[in-house]
Amino acid sequence: RIDGARLWDSLMEMARIGATPAGGCNRQALTDEDKQGRDLFLRWCRDIGCEIRIDRMGNMFARRAGIDSAVPPVITGSHLDTQPTGGKFDGVYGVLAGLEVLRTLDERGIKTRAPLEVVVWTNEEGARFSPAMIGSGVWAGEFSLDYGHSRTDKSGATIGAELERIGYLGDEPAEPRPITAAFETHIEQGPILEKQDQLIGVVTGVQGIRWYDVTFWGTPCHAGPTPMEDRRDPVQALAWLCERLYSEVKAYSGDARMTCGDLRAEPGSRNTVPEKVVLALDLRHPQPEGLEHLHRTLYRLAEQVEEATGAAIDVREEWHSPPVVFDETCIEAVNSAVKQLGYSHRRMVSGAGHDSVYVSRVAPVSMIFVPCAGGLSHNEAESAEPEHLEAGCNVLLHAMLARAGV
Amino acid sequence: RIDGARLWDSLMEMARIGATPAGGCNRQALTDEDKQGRDLFLRWCRDIGCEIRIDRMGNMFARRAGIDSAVPPVITGSHLDTQPTGGKFDGVYGVLAGLEVLRTLDERGIKTRAPLEVVVWTNEEGARFSPAMIGSGVWAGEFSLDYGHSRTDKSGATIGAELERIGYLGDEPAEPRPITAAFETHIEQGPILEKQDQLIGVVTGVQGIRWYDVTFWGTPCHAGPTPMEDRRDPVQALAWLCERLYSEVKAYSGDARMTCGDLRAEPGSRNTVPEKVVLALDLRHPQPEGLEHLHRTLYRLAEQVEEATGAAIDVREEWHSPPVVFDETCIEAVNSAVKQLGYSHRRMVSGAGHDSVYVSRVAPVSMIFVPCAGGLSHNEAESAEPEHLEAGCNVLLHAMLARAGV
Ligand SMILES: NC(=O)NCCC(=O)O
Numbered sequence: 012r013i014d015g016a017r018l019w020d021s022l023m024e025m026a027r028i029g030a031t032p033a034g035g036c037n038r039q040a041l042t043d044e045d046k047q048g049r050d051l052f053l054r055w056c057r058d059i060g061c062e063i064r065i066d067r068m069g070n071m072f073a074r075r076a077g078i079d080s081a082v083p084p085v086i087t088g089s090h091l092d093t094q095p096t097g098g099k100f101d102g103v104y105g106v107l108a109g110l111e112v113l114r115t116l117d118e119r120g121i122k123t124r125a126p127l128e129v130v131v132w133t134n135e136e137g138a139r140f141s142p143a144m145i146g147s148g149v150w151a152g153e154f155s156l157d158y159g160h161s162r163t164d165k166s167g168a169t170i171g172a173e174l175e176r177i178g179y180l181g182d183e184p185a186e187p188r189p190i191t192a193a194f195e196t197h198i199e200q201g202p203i204l205e206k207q208d209q210l211i212g213v214v215t216g217v218q219g220i221r222w223y224d225v226t227f228w229g230t231p232c233h234a235g236p237t238p239m240e241d242r243r244d245p246v247q248a249l250a251w252l253c254e255r256l257y258s259e260v261k262a263y264s265g266d267a268r269m270t271c272g273d274l275r276a277e278p279g280s281r282n283t284v285p286e287k288v289v290l291a292l293d294l295r296h297p298q299p300e301g302l303e304h305l306h307r308t309l310y311r312l313a314e315q316v317e318e319a320t321g322a323a324i325d326v327r328e329e330w331h332s333p334p335v336v337f338d339e340t341c342i343e344a345v346n347s348a349v350k351q352l353g354y355s356h357r358r359m360v361s362g363a364g365h366d367s368v369y370v371s372r373v374a375p376v377s378m379i380f381v382p383c384a385g386g387l388s389h390n391e392a393e394s395a396e397p398e399h400l401e402a403g404c405n406v407l408l409h410a411m412l413a414r415a416g417v
Numbered sequence: 418r419i420d421g422a423r424l425w426d427s428l429m430e431m432a433r434i435g436a437t438p439a440g441g442c443n444r445q446a447l448t449d450e451d452k453q454g455r456d457l458f459l460r461w462c463r464d465i466g467c468e469i470r471i472d473r474m475g476n477m478f479a480r481r482a483g484i485d486s487a488v489p490p491v492i493t494g495s496h497l498d499t500q501p502t503g504g505k506f507d508g509v510y511g512v513l514a515g516l517e518v519l520r521t522l523d524e525r526g527i528k529t530r531a532p533l534e535v536v537v538w539t540n541e542e543g544a545r546f547s548p549a550m551i552g553s554g555v556w557a558g559e560f561s562l563d564y565g566h567s568r569t570d571k572s573g574a575t576i577g578a579e580l581e582r583i584g585y586l587g588d589e590p591a592e593p594r595p596i597t598a599a600f601e602t603h604i605e606q607g608p609i610l611e612k613q614d615q616l617i618g619v620v621t622g623v624q625g626i627r628w629y630d631v632t633f634w635g636t637p638c639h640a641g642p643t644p645m646e647d648r649r650d651p652v653q654a655l656a657w658l659c660e661r662l663y664s665e666v667k668a669y670s671g672d673a674r675m676t677c678g679d680l681r682a683e684p685g686s687r688n689t690v691p692e693k694v695v696l697a698l699d700l701r702h703p704q705p706e707g708l709e710h711l712h713r714t715l716y717r718l719a720e721q722v723e724e725a726t727g728a729a730i731d732v733r734e735e736w737h738s739p740p741v742v743f744d745e746t747c748i749e750a751v752n753s754a755v756k757q758l759g760y761s762h763r764r765m766v767s768g769a770g771h772d773s774v775y776v777s778r779v780a781p782v783s784m785i786f787v788p789c790a791g792g793l794s795h796n797e798a799e800s801a802e803p804e805h806l807e808a809g810c811n812v813l814l815h816a817m818l819a820r821a822g823v
């Protein structure tokens with residue numbers, strides 16, 4: 012069994028970095044706060060004798076040697092970056108649960124056959140740099156290193172330059188190597204476990220995600236003298252499209268998701284009809300056909316915008332992460348651990364994307380979920396019970412040991 | 418008759434300050450560019466021997482002495498500030514037409530009985546600092562000086578501090594004094610004169626304007642795992658309200674106007690439902706009852722937002738400029754000038770707000786409009802014909818002389 016209090020203390024210590032007045036964290040990828048979080052993690056890993064490697068995407072691998080160095084490692088991990096108004100657990104729990112497993116083994120002097128590694132993936136959130144999970148995505152071969160380095164934030168700073176600036180542009184190639192198995196613990200970020208009073212989510216896969224930059228184009232003109240019928244108003248077009256898309260998405264299926272996370276008008280002057288409105292859109296569905304349906308609904312409505320409102324529209328797909336099914340042997344390792352520990356549980360599909368999505372392309376993977384209060388995440392009020400976090404970490408310990416061999 | 422070529426050259430020289438690549442101007446109030454524009458205007462006024470006064474709101478008064486210094490001045494003027502993506506004529510024409518009148522009189526050695534003044538009012542556009550026409554508004558007693566000085570731009574800079582920074586915080590009290598008559602020339606900023614092939618608009622008043630900051634409040638949550646029915650999504654609320662308000666405003670009357678000039682989501686992360694969306698809304702109507710109807714429509718729909726979408730809404734009225742009727746003797750002075758000069762013309766109500774709105778509270782006022790291409794304004798492509806600008810300036814010359822006495 013792991014030490015739940017130590018795990019909790021480490022979570023709380025990490026949460027001080029980028030702490031927000033409302034009790035959350037703002038430790039966005041590759042900021043000074045992210046650097047501080049990484050530094051703290053490195054110090055903790057060195058304290059228990061881990062060997063550290065950092066790759067060209069800033070992904071960090073902390074390795075505890077195994078008895079047989081020829082056996083590929085069993086890995087676990089997640090991310091330390093947060094949303095701009097994020098919580099204390101999203102991602103961080105997965106990293107520090109891995110650290111807690113290593114600390115427990117170290118304390119007990121337990122040796123595993125395969126080496127164990129805890130990984131911190133770069134820019135999982137996709138909040139500062141789009142898309143999400145880009146560190147694991149480049150590592151797994153989904154994106155090129157050039158693509159990864161050239162992604163920009165809203166101010167134009169690139170991942171490559173920011174990695175260099177905070178001193179985390181490593182030497183190791185960002186590419187996969189043999190992995191025996193990978194596990195990731197995470198808060199559910201949704202309401203199911205809590206509502207059904209289950210302790211552990213045995214995660215069988217991740218739903219599909221498509222991201223779009225939607226630009227509505229109008230003609231800037233004066234708010235007063237210009238008759239309504241002479242206008243090409245991008246806000247009118249935005250309202251027209253969103254009203255219909257929300258209602259079609261909701262009518263289609265309870266599993267469908269639509270989120271308009273960011274919105275910006277230019278030039279943004281109250282008495283000028285904007286030249287354009289830019290919308291950052293996120294559509295999700297657990298089934299490929301469902302996601303395809305949402306995608307086609309968006310394009311069908313987009314085709315009608317100009318005739319309906321006069322304003323033009325441009326839809327650019329920014330990212331597509333199809334639904335993923337995890338490895339049956341890894342799911343089974345989690346399942347056995349849960350049963351052995353006597354925890355209530357259910358199988359479930361993740362609603363959020365995780366680094367495990369890309370890791371699963373090159374290694375057998377599964378995930379372990381624990382409840383979070385009200386299912387709330389990407390919110391400064393995100394919260395989780397110490398006993399739940401401890402339970403999830405115990406499952407991780409057992410699953411890793413089962414696959415690594417003692 | 419004034420010198421149309423000289424007027425045009427001055428307009429083009431002023432347009433170089435803050436010139437944008439797309440052929441417009443970005444010379445927002447109290448920026449370095451505004452300072453350069455003011456400096457240039459001052460130099461031109463001093464060249465013809467004007468006496469300059471600057472008040473506590475940065476309003477600039479350039480005075481040409483009259484024969485009888487006991488007679489209150491006849492004033493004209495407008496503003497040099499522009500929208501972020503503004504044109505070369507909005508406001509500037511009214512200032513430089515006034516200067517051209519003084520230059521013409523100077524050249525011919527013509528003395529007027531009343532002194533003549535050309536005024537540059539501070540922050541007419543309302544683009545950088547809300548509300549619009551605040552320099553003339555403080556001067557006329559609509560707003561206190563404290564209110565004026567404390568208005569902030571998006572970055573938090575105040576009018577008071579910015580006036581000081583660019584060196585235009587003057588000593589004169591920003592308050593009215595006796596004025597014989599005031600005139601303001603301006604491009605129409607709408608399509609009526611052009612469509613009806615009329616040269617001069619004899620402006621009888623200005624329609625009413627109400628500005629609102631509308632905030633939609635949601636609960637930030639994760640774009641993936643959170644079921645649609647559990648969300649409080651401020652973008653959904655925005656779309657719901659705008660769809661209905663646009664359609665009610667358009668159905669109400671061809672004279673009604675609705676503009677959503679600025680829009681911002683916070684925290685603004687694609688995979689997080691925003692905590693809030695802030696909308697800068699502008700409603701207009703030429704009749705007080707019409708404007709009141711639009712205002713009540715907004716509040717009626719706002720009351721339904723929470724029940725319809727789950728998100729909360731807060732509507733804060735930021736500014737109310739009721740419809741204004743200009744002084745009949747000033748309107749008649751313009752009318753006579755137009756007839757004397759043989760120009761085609763029509764009476765009309767201004768769709769845009771102007772400094773004349775506030776000046777009209779303390780002095781007899783009217784305005785002179787000339788056409789602009791396609792009725793386009795608050796757009797970098799704003800354009801006007803040299804002969805039209807010349808004609809409007811001739812009308813101004815005649816109207817001012819009629820009221821000042823030669
Ligand atoms: N776990 C998590 O919050 N991931 C961010 C990527 C996503 O949008 O699902």
Ligand SMILES: NC(=O)NCCC(=O)O
Binds near residue numbers: 507549606768
């Ligand atoms: N003339 C002009 O563009 N004024 C700005 C104030 C308004 O919004 O009407």
